[in-house]
Amino acid sequence: MKLLVVGGAGYIGSHTVRQLRRSGHEVVVLDNLSSGHREALPEDVTLVQQDLLDAEGVKATLQAHEPDAVIHFAALIEVGESMRAPARYYRNNVVGSLNLLQAIVETRKIPLVFSSTAAVYGTTDAVPIPENAPMQPESVYGETKLMTERMIHAFHTAHGLPYVILRYFNVCGAAPEGDIGEAHANKTHLIELAALTALGQREKMMIFGDDYPTPDGTCIRDYVHVQDLADAHVLAVEALHSGKTQAATYNVGLGHGFSVREVLDAVDAVTGKPLTRELAPRRAGDPPRLVADATRIVKDLGFKPRFTDLQEIVQTAWTWHKSHPHDFRR
Numbered sequence: 001m002k003l004l005v006v007g008g009a010g011y012i013g014s015h016t017v018r019q020l021r022r023s024g025h026e027v028v029v030l031d032n033l034s035s036g037h038r039e040a041l042p043e044d045v046t047l048v049q050q051d052l053l054d055a056e057g058v059k060a061t062l063q064a065h066e067p068d069a070v071i072h073f074a075a076l077i078e079v080g081e082s083m084r085a086p087a088r089y090y091r092n093n094v095v096g097s098l099n100l101l102q103a104i105v106e107t108r109k110i111p112l113v114f115s116s117t118a119a120v121y122g123t124t125d126a127v128p129i130p131e132n133a134p135m136q137p138e139s140v141y142g143e144t145k146l147m148t149e150r151m152i153h154a155f156h157t158a159h160g161l162p163y164v165i166l167r168y169f170n171v172c173g174a175a176p177e178g179d180i181g182e183a184h185a186n187k188t189h190l191i192e193l194a195a196l197t198a199l200g201q202r203e204k205m206m207i208f209g210d211d212y213p214t215p216d217g218t219c220i221r222d223y224v225h226v227q228d229l230a231d232a233h234v235l236a237v238e239a240l241h242s243g244k245t246q247a248a249t250y251n252v253g254l255g256h257g258f259s260v261r262e263v264l265d266a267v268d269a270v271t272g273k274p275l276t277r278e279l280a281p282r283r284a285g286d287p288p289r290l291v292a293d294a295t296r297i298v299k300d301l302g303f304k305p306r307f308t309d310l311q312e313i314v315q316t317a318w319t320w321h322k323s324h325p326h327d328f329r330r
């Protein structure tokens with residue numbers, strides 16, 4: 001298959017590009033490089049530097065490269081920033097996705113795999129969370145993902161667009177080779193922050209609350225390894241291509257979670273030097289427990305995560321950060 005990977009130069013996109021090529025597929029990347037990195041892509045992958053807000057340009061790219069399917073990762077992803085700059089998020093994530101959908105149905109009518117997020121559920125009491133849980137996103141970011149999901153449904157109904165929506169839980173880790181990994185300009189994720197703290201770039205790790213109703217009092221999250229998530233995209237796009245799937249939405253997670261303390265213990269064990277920890281107030285909007293009910297993707301697509309051991313997950317992140325302490329800036 002030939003795939004157009006939109007947002008393919010980012011964290012999850014670049015790992016997916018690698019897995020697609022390992023599975024024998026041809027890849028063209030469309031990315032505006034606002035947060036992605038050319039260095040995260042194999043040298044021989046064609047990169048079309050383009051913005052989804054350039055509707056005519058996107059259409060021309062689809063016509064020029066004639067892909068068999070599209071995987072769409074391109075989005076702004078910072079929850080806090082989305083609350084301060086909503087227009088930017090709605091324009092980039094919703095209008096950008098609308099332009100892509102429109103370009104697909106006007107040119108090639110090929111299947112789409114879309115990156116969504118557990119943030120579409122918002123705070124929920126469901127443990128684990130099934131795909132049919134109520135959707136009440138609490139951030140503009142989550143709202144833009146839900147709006148895009150709804151546009152995709154409408155395009156499926158109106159134009160027969162085949163799709164798979166993947167709702168990610170806490171994505172983490174890096175390619176075990178250590179040459180690509182998480183490289184966000186604004187660092188907020190627990191494992192990445194802990195690795196950078198272990199490298200001495202930060203003084204200490206804050207634990208945001210230890211009075212949650214969980215066994216050790218800290219929040220529990222479902223940490224899914226980026227390479228397993230990349231495999232989920234390969235399975236999704238292949239199921240669409242073979243006609244096995246026409247329209248489906250899947251959670252992607254391990255189906256069980258780890259607490260903040262368990263993650264920090266794993267980082268200590270992997271790096272061999274205990275992090276300084278400090279208790280801080282709860283972070284606004286953090287639900288105590290977010291764990292995927294991932295049975296649907298296991299059953300339908302045969303998803304089988306390889307990285308289920310927390311220390312092994314952390315080890316891959318550590319290998320990447322240690323060899324790239326300033327991300328792709330050598």
Ligand code: UDP
Pocket residue numbers: 170188189190191193205206207208209219220221260283286
């Ligand atoms: N967390 C923490 N200290 C940090 C960063 C995160 O205690 O420096 C906690 C955070 O409150 C949450 C969990 O770690 O309970 C995972 O946070 P992250 O930002 O990685 O992902 P999120 O669940 O917000 O998507």
